[in-house]
Every structure is written in structure tokens, then in C-alpha cells.
Amino acid sequence: MTRRESIQDELTKAELDSSEPGVACDDALYAPDENGALAADRWYQPLLSRDRRFDGRFFVGVTSTGIFCRPICPAPTPKAANCTFWQSAAAAQSAGFRPCLRCRPDTAPGPPAWPGTA
Secondary structure (H helix, E strand, O other), X not given: OOHXXXXXXXXXXXXXXXXXXXXXXXXXXXXXXXXOEEOHHHHHHHHHHOOHHHEOOEEEEEOOOOEEEOOOOOOOOOXXXXXXXXXXXXXXXXXXXXXXXXXXXXXXXXXOOOOOOO
């Protein structure tokens, strides 16, 4: 079994079936704190696996670079000690992180399509 498969096996179905983005089924374990930060130990494994099912459920701020990303970002995965997890892109930006230029967490997923120019 590969590392990716073992990580995905550890994720419970309840974590994936939550209808509210950023918070999985057990509010005590997955609820954000008063600043919008999420518990690091629960969200680092989905970050390692780059599982697309978690896209939009949380955002990761990297303290060593000051950047925040989506969990599916193709950039190298940061060390767990350098990660903070946020419920929304707005919460990460208000904490002083800037959006990643590779995965564009401030524009996807969920918000309407980028208007662009015609």
C-alpha cells in the first residue's frame, strides 16, 4: 500500500460527507477557533494527499513564506510546523497571508467565475 492510499484510508467517511465547507461533522474536533484557524493535526493529512475532495473545505497558510494555498496546490508540501489551517480564504488573508500564485486560492472554488475582460 502506498503512502497516499494509507492516508486516504485514515480519512473517515464522516469527514468527507460534511455539507458545510471548512468544518467536518464533529464540531468539537473540526470547528475553527475565534480567529478562523482550524486544528492542524486534523487537516495536515488531507494536505499531504492533495485530495481534491477537500478543495474549498480549508486553506493552508505557510508561516515561513507568508503564502496561503488550497489543499490541492502543486507546490511542495510545507512542513507541519510551518502550517496554519483556515476555514476560508478571507480568514487567511485577514491573518496576513497572501494568496499563492500557482493555485489561486482567492478565486476558487466556490466564488463566481472570474469576470475577466472581454
